[in-house]
Amino acid sequence: MIRGLYTAATGMITKQVQMENLTNNIANINTAGFKKDNLAIKSFDEVLLENRDKYLNGKSFSNKLGKMEFGVGIDETVTTYSQGIIEETGRNLDFAINGSGFFTLEGADGEYRYTRDGRFKIDGNGFLTTINGERVVGINAAGIKKFIKVEKSDFKLGSDGLIENTGGLKFLISSFNNSQDLKKGPSNTYSSNSQPDIDTTSNIIQNSIEKSNVDPIEAVTSLITLMRNYESNQKILQQMDETLGKTVNEVGSLK
Template sequence: MIRGLYTAVTGMITGEAKQSIVTNNIANANTNGFKSDNLSIKKFDDVLIQNYDKIVNGKNTKNTIGSLSMGSKIDDLNTYFGQGLLQATDKTTDFAIDGSGFFTVQRNDGITTKDYYTRSGDFHVDGSGYLVTDSGDKVLGKDKATNALGPIYVGDGKLQVDNSGNVSVNGVSQYKFATVDFSDYKTIKKVGDNLYDAASPMQNQNITVKQNSLEKSNVNVSAEMVNMMTITRNFESNQKVIQAIDETLGKAVNEVGTVK
């Protein structure tokens, strides 16, 4: 009975975690470049059930009845990196990657400088003339003259980008977007602000960049709503199991064996 209680509780815990993921997906359904998450669930190791009720030659011997699952637990958080829909805009600082790959941005917290990666291309030019994200992180590119990696400076110039990611300012090709890709997407981790952190990025030279476009979120709202209803039903079922076990335990403690 206690084992059944434990199994139901673990089901509620994993259900609560899955509901948080689904809620976050729905909340970011309109976030540019957002990639949906999914929680993988696995079961605890089964417990072997045995007793000594079997009698052989007048002696009680071990009898294996079978195994019993002890419930579920969280296995891993997986991100679905499928392509989102591309939507045309009227802003020259809006960009979208068609296919695999990421833009590289640089964040300076006043102490350290670190590179991150994003699929969200809703950039703008800041007061210093640099191309930046909504969070103020500088978008990186390779300087055509020096081949050095650094922030893309636009100033007051007219920005134009071709499908290969070559950046021209006032008609002069000056940079190329520092777009990267990864051999193993399981190493990519979300760090907030629609950014990713990962080791060993590979330069992606065959990337397709669309100017005056944005990649929308790849969240399927209808599917997420169905997932939420399924999780809610499972949570309610586990809750009823716990209530039933609790009532049974109450009777066992308060009524069974009571002297009347």
């Protein structure tokens, strides 16, 4: 009975964490370039239950009753990097990546970060930045990395990927052999301890953004299912608690 309480409790804790993760996904449905997170579930070790109360000729014999699980828990968080829908905005400073790469940014701390959110702006010095002020990194034909300086917002991105009036710069698009090595950071950015490759296969589309890859209908349906599962575990926990209360207070009492 006590083990059943722990099993139901771990189920409730797991469902709560899943709901929090799903709620975060839903909250970012309208965040450009957002990639949804999924939680991998693992089960705790099972134990084999045996009954040794059977005696024959002074010897005890075991009777296997079956296995008991100790509930489930969270194994890891897995980010899904599937392509989001590309939506035209008509804004000249909006860019979308059609492919698996990431825009390369450099923060105030000098560290590289990566994002799929292409909603850019121009700072007071004429450099292309994210909405949070991180400068966008470009690369020229010689492989030299530079910040992209555009001065005016009406610049064009050529069909060859060159950014107009930047001295032959393209967006530095980074790719990773294992995208699960990326770590989510603030403001819809990612960081990585591994050295990325230069992505030459992704297409950059101006006047557009990549929408979140969260499916609203699927997310809301999953949230309802999780809430019902949580309530089921809660009812089981309450029933076990009531049964234990009766066992302690009523069974074997003298009347």
